[in-house]
Amino acid sequence: MGGQACVLYGAAEFSRDTDFAILASTANLSRLRVALADLKAEVIAVPPFELKYLRKGHAIHFRCHASEADGMRVDVMTKMRGVDSFAKLWHRRVTLQAEDGTSYELMSLPDLVKAKKTQRDKDWPMIRRLVEADYFRHREEPKRSRLGFWFLELRTAELLIELAAEHPKVSRKLIKQRPLLKIAGSATEIDLTEALSEEERLEREADRQYWIPLKAELEQLRRARLRSV
């Protein structure tokens, strides 16, 4: 679900760690512990590797020490703000197969885009590129579901204007879900860019609010760890 997924979906990203969204269940965690033991992975930060922290929305951070993966970082999460349950994510996943037979199970693009709506600067240009790449790849033969995805997630004013001109009815239908579509058919690029910035600002603020209690808990855990050393 991290940088590697972004590369596969079309963004130009250089990611040094690997992020996994996993099902938070006792049985699955047992399987994950076996896989992490193969990688000789150690937890390198708070919180500890426990189900209760994953279920709250924390990420668990590992560093691997097995020779073929020495130094590699792995992050595991199970719950993300604004993103559906793991069961739904898994149902909508995309499976890609490499020439060597390796399968990659990716979060679907719409889910990945939702997961990227964070407080961090770097995630927003990434969302823009991901949706642009999908738009350019499929705009000649858009499926209904894709049209909806583009209307709800495109962050490029020029393309939103183009899309609204091509499909005005769909645009109007989705105004309730994305109020800035009200002006997509008539606004200038500048106006729409401003509306997109405001939309981003609100999402980032929502993410900051979401993380306030989680960050406080992380801070407590850090302090407790320091006291125990």
Added chain:
Amino acid sequence: MISAEQLVGEELANWYSLTPMERWRESVKLWREYVAMGGSLDPEPDTQSPFFDPAAPSSRPVDGRSGLRVVRRGRV
């Protein structure tokens, strides 16, 4: 219709036009070169991340040397 080249330039438009597995292969090549040059395997510190911990330990460069450093700077 706006073309990808018009919007994002030729280089990124070419990247968009690759298949997922072509992008994956290019990314793997880049990764191998990065590792061969001794690049750090730790993500760049991201102070905006809720997970950011200024006291977190970092790993050594993969080749055990001192890692990449700037040896010459051009004038800005």
